[in-house]
Amino acid sequence: MLLEKAYEPQKFEPHWAQWWIESGLYRPERHPGRAGVFSIVIPPPNVTGSLHIGHMLEHTVMDVAVRWHRMKGETTLWVPGTDHAGIATQMVVERELTAQGLNRRQLGREEFERRVWQWKEEYGGRINNQIRREGASVDWSRERFTMDPGLSRAVREAFVRLWDKGLIYRGEYMVNWCPSCQTAISDVETIHESEPGRLWHIRYAVKDSDESLVVATTRPETMLGDTALAVNPDDPRYQHLHGKTAVLPILDREIRIIADTMVDPEFGTGVVKITPAHDPNDFEAGRRHSLPSVKVIDEDARMTAAAGPYAGLDRFEARKRIVAALEASSELVKTEPYIVNLSKCSRSRTIIEPLVSMQWFMRMRTLADQAVEAVRSGRIRFVPDDREVVFFQWMENIRDWCISRQLWWGHRIPAWHCRHCGKTTVAREAPSTCPHCQSTEVEQETDVLDTWFSSGLWPFSTLGWPEETEDLKTYYPNTLLITGFDILFFWVSRMMMLGIEMTGDVPFREVHLHGLVRDAEKQKISKTKGNTIDPLVMMDKYGTDACRIGLLISASAGADIALKDDRLEASRAFANKLWNASRLLFLNLERSKVVSWTSAPFPHDYFEDSWIYGRLNHAATTVNAALASHRYHEAAQTLWNFVWHEFCDWYLEVKKLRFREDSGQDTHWTAALTIYESMLRLLHPFMPFITEELWQRLIHALPGDRQFPVSISLECFPAGTAEATPATLFLVFQQAVTAARELRADNKLDSKSTLPAAIYLHGSLFKEEDLGILKNLTRLDIYQHPGAISDRSGLIRSTPDFDLQIQAAAPSANGTAGVESVARVSKEIATLARNIENSKRQLADPAFLSRAPEKVVVGLRTKLAEYEVQLKKNKDLLEGLDR
């Protein structure tokens, strides 16, 4: 039963993590399958380990929320995490490792990541690029998304339904093309960066005229694909040129001059070149004016044959040469520095090439409106809710979503093209013949779906959708989604749109968006910066529980966290403090002869018991309220204060003296163990490992007939009562202890010797045994008197409730006797005088008296009276000190 001298997380955490899984309390699986009350779908962080510190925060918040709900006896399911390719790959690797009896911890981070990359290379990008570049044959029949057949089925079902409703269409449109990833990507997968660049002004001659037009561009290489010049129809400078023809420099191709309102006459020269194949705006303009489209850049970002002399060159090389050529022919009018906004691929950071290609799209307008409505009507709530504004803004400006990807890894689009008649069939299952022409030459579309398409189905596909399963009925809509705000557009909004469309109900009721974890210098954590924090290393160093409560206490309402070591060190100290408090209790318990612990009514025999009982209830009430409104930091902070500064600093300090006097008394143990056990339960969601260890080892082992569930996580969570337990005498006791310590510190009294003292109590006297405790804690031989102090010799400390007098002169060796006390008392007098002045001024103000609520006025009057008593006492004191 004896506890080790210090808490050793490494010793207990892996053990409990393993045990939770084996006992079925946790399922470290991506899919809850038959979800039940105990279906916690994320693993405790140190089982498989979160790859990034951000995941650890997310896992921790989820785990706290789940454990809390479970302890409250509520049946809840959470959306566990994403299934996008990166995570999916990790999961596959982890699963393979598990099969080999290995885990991430044993393997180490580097080896683990090496394997992930190896796996990705093997199954992902390389194959994709080989197909594109080398035309390598590939076995398309191989199952590409091996993660979950159920999800594949859900994807096909959703796709077909959307297609049937006309919400999915296929066509040739302008898309963001990443030349490096060799695939189209959606708008949200691009990032915008401003970089210093150039604006080149190029002269285009007007055919059969001496005139010429000057056009400004940031991308001269695209001019080879120009099929028109555009001016604003109302621009008086150019009205005579409408419908005329210009000559494209270098290629000498003739292009039209058109009028279009898209052109801003104020910007640049008021003339715009139109390149329908390589610019989204121009693409639209091209459609409006039925312009031809000339593709001069290909999927590899090289110039095509249409680029004439520049064919085969890289786009940037071509740009250089074209600028040089224009300069040589003096068609380059001028070059000026310019800040250009570049679209880049968020994955590869390659500059996006807008290209026209055949892709699949999802119509977003109605889906977005439905999602917006769900938030406006309160069916989905954001925490913190200021994110709603950003969400609405994004949803209102949403454009159709390009959902097809030219990748190998992913869910293949359930569409079949007929080689014979060229028609396309969308179906749940592969058709054996073309429904249009009965040809057997049908081939499935090789494009796959954006990974966020399947992710968007997650909240219900995991519950067995499209089957009307029991799980779906019970757990849909999910209660709560916890994730980072960076993923709001990618994932959260897609789940909302697809969830509402597919099931007719919202996917979840609440979305808790936490902030980013940053390093100690508030830098974003990234691999390239080398400031990554490996949660496994962190957990080994400080312990999982310490990391959890450290993260939680710093994580407030969606704000970013600057993760500093000192916070984690403090958290480790906190875990150790809890451990040692337990050690104190149980060392004493061993020495005593307590035979049985019952959950009898809480005894109020001693004043510290009544006091701590009130404090515990207060803490429990606060924690429940904080958790209910997702203020995890407040809950953690409350518990920290209760455990350390109330339970340890006061309750145990008093109780251990009681034990020394009288450790056999059951009432002490009934009280102390009741508080302690409730405290462990309160703490469990936040620090599951240490509380499980202590609960199993200590509470379980208590003598008595009480039956316990197998895990503390199956116990109930203390609710807290509103019941007020007045403990005024204990508060006086605390003040007396503090007053004595202040006197000793101020006057540099010998800390070891016991000094004679007296306490004049204005209220009821301490019980003899309580006075004993006071004597012991203060090392004063105190006599207590009812009534007021008369003799003002010695050292005195006064409060409204008592005067404490130590009958010793301050050591006067260096002639600075009582200097500290004089300073303290003088300072206090100054503060009191200021307060009295302020209070009097307010109370004399008729406006205040008539407008302020009665409660505030009465409160202020009471305060004023106290200040005045205090002031009088302190003035007397100062007089005595001066002598």
Added chain:
RNA sequence: GGGCCCUUAGCUCAGUUGGUUAGAGCGCUACCUUGACACGGUAGAGGUCGCAGAUUCGAGUUCUGCAGGGCCCACCA
């Protein structure tokens, strides 16, 4: 260009409908190696809550403007 957030002790941050003397952790100073714990204890120093106004009996808290910092969105060549 549009929008959102932040500015409180040396550092990192709390502060829930406006209420009387603004808090925590770390750091700092002094003392204490007391039989749970030095990953500890006790006492203390340290803030005119970014600036300027407004509303109010009363503003760290509400409103407006300004300054500084951060983030997101955006097809102006």
